[in-house]
Amino acid sequence: MSDILNLQSPASLGPSTFPGSDRPMVEAHGVRKTFGSLEVLSGIDMTVSRGEVACILGPSGSGKSTFLRCINHLEKLSAGRILVDGELIGYREKNGRLHEMKKPQLALQRREIGMVFQRFNLFPHLTVLGNIIQAPMLIRGEKREGAVRRAHALLDMVDLRQKADAYPQQLSGGQQQRVAIARALAMNPKLMLFDEPTSALDPELVGEVLAVMKRLANEGMTMIVVTHEMGFAREVADRVIFMDGGVVVEEGPPAEVLDRPRHERTRTFLRRVR
């Protein structure tokens, strides 16, 4: 499966053969975001290493989804900076100034970052296969045969090999979300962002999506997951980050943050979700 994902993780290549591999995948420095007079993010600092799985927890309105959307610049930052694989996202630094990137330039950066949405957002006018192959063919200029072959391999990975010719509305929510994961992976991203990927699912369908995400984590994909699934965070995350009121309240290994939280706010939240 690693050959499908094309991961350039330290484990598969070795730090000596891949010079950038010791540098973190995501660095956020003092990220602020305001909507009008409302400050949603009040200075987020975060580092996510290559191959790490970071779960962001927090009450609704804590800014966790907004932060995730800042990483691929779906939201413009009000202050601070975000680097993905050492590259500044959304701006070019020249003569001590930050020049905002134009949308086609941003599109080049976004190719490298996969995103999975709460509401799946599959393209309803395309088949499952069309959803997966359109971006590689249109944006990366891949040949159809190659893109189709890869799409089938990805559908195998998310256990939907028979659904290639189905349309999104013929699938269950869990199946749609797995296709959405395959669609994002088809662009060969270095990093995957998950924005509450199971929150819109019926309870009995959550498991199949989490299973695919777990498989992906085991393959060494760098993942940032905004979630309410404590079980997933405990089992799969390398690190749990608890956010509230636009700041990171605490972070650490799941066992620490989930079982022995140091802050009262974390304790209150965990009591409420249990």
Next chain:
Amino acid sequence: MIADTATSAHSAPPASPASAHAPAPRVVPARYWGQWIAAVVLLVFVLGFVGLIASSKNVQWSAIPRYLFDPTILDGIRLTLVFTVLSMLISTVAGVVLATLRMAHNPVLSGFSHLYIWFFRGTPLLVQIIFWFNIQLFIPSLGIGSFHVETNTLISAFTAALLALSLNEAAYMAEIVRGGLLAVDKGQAEAATALGYTPFQTLTRIVLPQALRVIVPPVGNQTISMLKTTSLVSVVAAQDLLTRVQNIYATNFLIIELLLVASIWYLVMTTVASLLQSWLERRLGQSVSEPPLVMRLMRNLMSAVGSKG
């Protein structure tokens, strides 16, 4: 209550209600006598009016079949169809452009689109047609350097009429297209953006194909309405169906007869177009449950336009 009756229906009824055994009483439907009286009065008036026209000594009924397939009339129909199809095609393209301009961030671009729609929707089409026809009055010639063209030779009655119809219709089309674009879930554009689509790719590959479902029905209505609206270009003698009819009755004074000939043809055209539209919308309605909607839609649209032209 409902649960009660449901359970009693399923379990063997030890004591079912009396109505199940006694013969059901006959139901007498309510009669609305007022409506019946109104219907009779209406019928009397309509039949009287039809009789009045039919028995008129001043209408030469035999002239109608004589002119119905007159080559001049048929050529007028051809031009009416040409005006309809061309102006709808031009205005659709212009409408997409205006709609995207209107949604642009640049205030000049969106302002232009706003102004355009305001102006062309706010002035009568008839005035616009006459305006384009007389454009040489304030722009006598067009040219670059030593090369000049008389506006009069450039803007014939045909081009003036086509310009006026297309530019006017584009304003309405822009609003229809904008409505369609806004109807597409914002998550769609977001998903495409996150995958690395450029704004242009997002529009053409993701948003527009989905907006089509919302756009097609009102465009059908506009097309049907355009078939009749083209008659306005007769004021600049653009040789459409009404112009031809007017030319003929100017010489033989069979005014009512020829207007009836024109009416028959307009009715035929709008009826055929309505049938096409309702067929198209039926297909569209089905395709909510059947997925390949957009592809089929575009094929249907293409064949619909093809059979009309």
